[in-house]
Structures are given as C-alpha cells and as structure tokens.
Amino acid sequence: MSxxxxxxxxxxTGSRMGVDLPKxxxxxxxxxxIYYAVRAMASSPRIAQVFVVLAADDAWWDEYDWAEFxxxxxxxxxxxxxxxDSVTNGLAAMGVDAQDWVLVHDAARPCLTGxxxxxxxxxxxxxxxxxxxxxxVADTLKRARGLHVSATEPREGLWQAQTPQMFRHAMLQQALSLDNGFIPTDEASAMEALGHAPLLVAADSSNFKVTYPNDLTMARLMLAQERAET
Structure with missing residues (x-):
C-alpha cells in the first residue's frame, strides 16, 4: 500500500513582495x-511525514519553535x-518508496485546509x-502588448493551478529530471512534458498563493476568521 x-x-526569496525577508x-x-502550510500538511492523518526544503544558508527557520510537529x-x-531544483533535491533526499505519493505544496499558500x-x-x-x-478560470483574460490589450483570450477549459500537486515519487523524479531545456513552473507541467495528463481536482479560491503585499493582508484576514470560528 502506498x-x-x-x-x-x-x-x-519572494522578491515580488518587495521585502528583504523571504516571504x-x-x-x-x-x-x-510557512507555519500554516506545514500545519495543514502535518495535521492530515493521511500524510505520514512532511519534508520542508530550505536553502542551505537559511538563517530564519531555527528562530521559530516547531516542536508541535x-x-x-x-x-x-x-x-x-x-x-x-528544490523539489528535485527534496525528492532525492526524502528516502521514500518509488510508488509512494508526494504532495508538493507551496509555502506561500497558508490557507490550505485538511x-x-x-x-x-x-x-x-x-x-x-x-x-x-x-x-x-472565472475572469476575462487579456493578452497584453506592453500595457495595452492585444487580444481577449477564451477562458473555456482553462484552470488556475494550485497546490498541493500529488504524484508518485519515482514518476515525479523522472519528470523533473527530463533534460529538454524546459523549466517547469510546477510539478504538473513537468508531468505534462512527459506526455501525462494530471487530474484536475476542483478546490476554491481561498487556497490562493501569497505573491503581492495585498495577498498577505487577505491571508491574515482569512486566518483570523478561522481562529475566531474555532
């Protein structure tokens, strides 16, 4: 059993947040x-272990107490x-079986739920x-030329990818090691480059990625509401 x-x-580093601290x-x-991403994954009774991949010179992680996990x-x-690269290196260091499932989740998606x-x-x-x-995708999509609209793109059949993205360990390793000049922006695109068609599982907009300062404000509000309801 996997x-x-x-x-x-x-x-x-999260450079688009405009701060010196990694986002x-x-x-x-x-x-x-990142605590909230780790908490969501570690709290799931179906996940055996959670691995966090840090930069070798990360100076911030040890400033916090992770004892609850x-x-x-x-x-x-x-x-x-x-x-x-980080996912590839993490997969190599995990030491799990080839057919085990790996759920890769963004550290900057703090509103993930069980x-x-x-x-x-x-x-x-x-x-x-x-x-x-x-x-x-719900919004109308515009293709730009500079700061002007060059075309309106049909949104039928388009989905906005989130995380976790869940693939078998060996298959994901193979996909990420493909040497064809393509740099995948997520695990699903790496799998697609191998000719696979990952399953889309409908989530909701609360599982958004914190990319810009206003996103952080929204995450704070949502998590504050969660605390108030518990």
Missing part, C-alpha cells in the same frame, strides 16, 4: 507564513536556485498519474 508524504519547497517568513498572527516534520537543507488535502487524495485514489488542486 504512503503519502508532504513536500514543501521553501528556498525562495515564507512574513508574519501572520505571530507565526511565519515533532516526529512528523523533517527539514532538508538542499534547496536549489529554482522551485524545480478538507482540500482529503479531496485531492480521494480524487486521485490509486491512479497512476496523479493530480492537482485547481479552480476554473
């Missing part, structure tokens, strides 16, 4: 943003220059390819 593992690549360490209610959380200081994780695992089941959380 096991499920979480992998959180967190070696980036995964920006504060939400007194905790670094003891026994389920392992830090891997093998982050790379790109997300794909229900979303369960929905992904249930939908993918024991399929061979795997899948990802995503939402259908």
């Amino acid at each position: 096991h499920y593992y979480g992998l959180v690549p967190a070696a980036g 995964q360490y920006l504060q939400i209610a007194g905790r670094p943003m 003891a026994g389920k959380l392992q830090v891997l200081r093998c982050g790379g220059a790109t997300r794909a 229900a979303m994780i369960a929905s992904l695992i249930d939908a993918v089941g024991e399929t061979e390819i795997g899948g990802l959380l995503a939402i259908p």
Whole structure:
C-alpha cells in the first residue's frame, strides 16, 4: 500500500513582495507564513511525514519553535536556485518508496485546509498519474502588448493551478529530471512534458498563493476568521 508524504519547497526569496525577508517568513498572527502550510500538511492523518526544503544558508527557520510537529516534520537543507531544483533535491533526499505519493505544496499558500488535502487524495485514489488542486478560470483574460490589450483570450477549459500537486515519487523524479531545456513552473507541467495528463481536482479560491503585499493582508484576514470560528 502506498504512503503519502508532504513536500514543501521553501528556498525562495519572494522578491515580488518587495521585502528583504523571504516571504515564507512574513508574519501572520505571530507565526511565519510557512507555519500554516506545514500545519495543514502535518495535521492530515493521511500524510505520514512532511519534508520542508530550505536553502542551505537559511538563517530564519531555527528562530521559530516547531516542536508541535515533532516526529512528523523533517527539514532538508538542499534547496536549489529554482522551485524545480528544490523539489528535485527534496525528492532525492526524502528516502521514500518509488510508488509512494508526494504532495508538493507551496509555502506561500497558508490557507490550505485538511478538507482540500482529503479531496485531492480521494480524487486521485490509486491512479497512476496523479493530480492537482485547481479552480476554473472565472475572469476575462487579456493578452497584453506592453500595457495595452492585444487580444481577449477564451477562458473555456482553462484552470488556475494550485497546490498541493500529488504524484508518485519515482514518476515525479523522472519528470523533473527530463533534460529538454524546459523549466517547469510546477510539478504538473513537468508531468505534462512527459506526455501525462494530471487530474484536475476542483478546490476554491481561498487556497490562493501569497505573491503581492495585498495577498498577505487577505491571508491574515482569512486566518483570523478561522481562529475566531474555532
């Protein structure tokens, strides 16, 4: 029987946030943003262990107390220059079986819930390819030339990818090691480059990625509401 593992690549700097601190360490209610991504994954009874991939010279992680995740959380200081590099290095260091499932989740998606994780695992089941959380595109899409609209793109059939993205360990390793000059921006695109068609599992917009300062404000509000309701 396959096991499920979480992998959180967190070696980036988050330059679009306009701050010196890597964005995964920006504060939400007194905790670094990555805490909430780790908490969601570690709290799932179906995930055996959560691996966090840090840059080798990360100076912030050890400033926080991670004791509540003891026994389920392992830090891997093998982050790379790109997300794909960090995931590749993390996969190599995990030491799990080839057919085990790996759920790769962004450190900057702090509003992930246990229900979303369960929905992904249930939908993918024991399929061979795997899948990802995503939402259908609702807004009208404009292609730009400079700062002017050059075309309106049809949105039918378009989905916005989220995380976790869940694939078997060996297959994801193979996809990320493909040497064809293509640099994948997520795990699903690496799988697509191998000719696979990952399953789209409908999530919702609350599982957004914190990219710009206003996103952080929204995440703080949502997590504050969660605390008020519990």
